[in-house]
Amino acid sequence: xxxxDTLIQLxxxxxxxxxxxxxxxxxxxxxxxxxxxxxxxxxxQAAAAAVxxxxxxxxxxxxxxxxxxxxxxxxxxxxxxxxxxxxLWALERTGAFSGRYxxxxxxxxxxxxxxxxxxxxxxxxxxxxxxxxxILALNxxxxxxxTAYYIADxxxxxxxxxxxxxxxxPIGGELDYLDEGTLTAxxxxxxxx
Numbered sequence: 001x002x003x004x005d006t007l008i009q010l011x012x013x014x015x016x017x018x019x020x021x022x023x024x025x026x027x028x029x030x031x032x033x034x035x036x037x038x039x040x041x042x043x044x045q046a047a048a049a050a051v052x053x054x055x056x057x058x059x060x061x062x063x064x065x066x067x068x069x070x071x072x073x074x075x076x077x078x079x080x081x082x083x084x085x086x087x088l089w090a091l092e093r094t095g096a097f098s099g100r101y102x103x104x105x106x107x108x109x110x111x112x113x114x115x116x117x118x119x120x121x122x123x124x125x126x127x128x129x130x131x132x133x134x135i136l137a138l139n140x141x142x143x144x145x146x147t148a149y150y151i152a153d154x155x156x157x158x159x160x161x162x163x164x165x166x167x168x169x170p171i172g173g174e175l176d177y178l179d180e181g182t183l184t185a186x187x188x189x190x191x192x193x
Contacts, residue, residue: 004026004030007026007029008022008023008026009022011025011026050062052064053103054066054068054069056069056100056127057069057100057101057102057103058085058101058102058103058104058105058120059085059088059101059103060085068092068100068101069100073098074098074099074100075098075099075100076099076100077099077129077131077132077133078097078098078099078100078132078133078135079099079100079101079102079124079127079128079132079133079134079135080097080099080100080101080102080135080137081101081102081104081124081134081135081136081137081138081151082101082102082103082104082137082138083103083104083105083106083107083138083139083144083147084103084104084105084106085103087103087137087139088101088103091137097135099133099135102120102123102124102127103120104119104120104121104124104138104147105118105119105120106118106119107119107138107139107141107143107144107146107147108143108146108147108150109143116150119147121150121151121154124151125154125155125158128155128158128159128160129158129159129160130158130159130160132158132160132161133160133161133162133163134151134152134155134160134161134162134163135163135164135165136148136151136152136162136163136164136165137164137165138164140167140181140185148164166189167182167185167186167189168182168183168185168186168187168189168190169182169183169186
């Protein structure tokens with residue numbers, strides 16, 4: 001197999017890239033070898049050597065603990081639990097949360113053989129104190145909700161206050177286009193205005 005075939009096969013493993021997109025990306029990189037390909041290869045090599053998971057929360061950074069955990073402006077009594085890094089980054093983009101995070105690394109799934117031991121749940125429970133607010137920001141899937149209930153049950157013994165993200169009608173959403181589960185959650189989570 002040629003180096004070009006190897007490049008295409010590796011690019012095809014990236015999320016969102018199939019074989020055709022991988023071929024186009026490989027061609028783009030080859031044509032722009034000096035401007036894009038070499039700097040990209042150097043950046044990937046540097047990231048592979050330097051980026052590590054934070055021992056406290058599971059975020060990725062070049063230092064341990066990560067920048068979020070080291071930030072004195074962050075509220076250490078508010079811990080937001082997310083399934084993976086993409087969720088943490090999405091919440092960070094909002095600028096609305098000034099606490100700390102905890103990345104589980106997935107959700108409980110009996111079908112996939114993922115139990116509490118495979119997730120960072122024990123480390124999360126060890127971080128909790130009676131004055132801590134534990135915010136469960138897990139996806140509204142069966143696995144996400146199962147994981148949230150499991151964590152809430154485990155966290156009860158610590159005395160931490162457990163909350164979860166609101167669920168229901170999105171801003172700009174039209175009721176006619178929403179599924180029954182979303183509408184039910186919105187009705188149950190209604191509040192006075």
